[in-house]
Amino acid sequence: MDRIDLLIASLAEQAEARRRDRAGVTEPQIERAVSRMQAAGYWPATGAGETYRALATWLATVAAGQATRGLLLWGGPGRGKTYFLGKFCRADRTIRASQIVELYQEWGRSRVLAWLEADELDDVPADYYRLTLDDLGAEPTGKRYGETTEILADVIDQRYREWQRRGWAGATFVSTNLTPEEVADRYGERTSSRLAEMTAAIHIDGPDWRMA
Numbered sequence: 001m002d003r004i005d006l007l008i009a010s011l012a013e014q015a016e017a018r019r020r021d022r023a024g025v026t027e028p029q030i031e032r033a034v035s036r037m038q039a040a041g042y043w044p045a046t047g048a049g050e051t052y053r054a055l056a057t058w059l060a061t062v063a064a065g066q067a068t069r070g071l072l073l074w075g076g077p078g079r080g081k082t083y084f085l086g087k088f089c090r091a092d093r094t095i096r097a098s099q100i101v102e103l104y105q106e107w108g109r110s111r112v113l114a115w116l117e118a119d120e121l122d123d124v125p126a127d128y129y130r131l132t133l134d135d136l137g138a139e140p141t142g143k144r145y146g147e148t149t150e151i152l153a154d155v156i157d158q159r160y161r162e163w164q165r166r167g168w169a170g171a172t173f174v175s176t177n178l179t180p181e182e183v184a185d186r187y188g189e190r191t192s193s194r195l196a197e198m199t200a201a202i203h204i205d206g207p208d209w210r211m212a
């Protein structure tokens, strides 16, 4: 293929991905999500319109009961990833990747995974199986008795099974400063392909709110 064919193919692919992600969501529903974000004070005065529309589109699928996947928000510091997950993503538990490594070093792999799976309640609260995983990639590699483990790769694998089992009810919301390529480099293709399937990846650019 020459360059123009490649370009056309990649544009077609992007359009298809957009259709898939907003399947069934109408423009007024997206506008309502935009208003909701604005009312919550989550909207930049200038710039980053595309990013915020992508977030609003995703929110609209949630409001319409059509969301199937979680979120992977990636981008530089201070862009509002953690803030968005806290305000708009309903999960019973939020944990930072570095906290998972601390638990791993204290407890070992199987206990951490069992704790995360915690599945033995009779009375399951709403949003219980959804998990927010903040700051993926900011954690050190886990070390325990001379063994090193990327425990987050195991956690993502477990979350993938949870999602396959429960669908939206088992969704995972992730924030990271890593690019998708860096995620693949650090945790391997297996992990990044699972993430790609179970989340909608949105690159959060725009202003660094901490500097604003």
Ligand SMILES: Nc1ncnc2c1ncn2[C@@H]1O[C@H](COP(=O)(O)OP(=O)(O)OP(=O)(O)O)[C@@H](O)[C@H]1O
Binding pocket: 041, 042, 043, 044, 075, 076, 077, 078, 079, 080, 081, 082, 083, 084, 135, 175, 176, 177, 209, 210
């Ligand atoms: N859209 C927004 N509107 C208003 N304030 C925001 C917005 N996004 C972020 N902020 C503010 O900016 C600060 C930084 O945002 P946040 O912690 O979400 O960044 P982050 O993308 O998670 O950064 P890091 O990668 O360093 O974790 C927060 O204290 C939050 O109050």
Ligand SMILES: [Mg+2]
Binding pocket: 081, 082, 083, 134, 135, 175
């Ligand atoms: Mg953050």
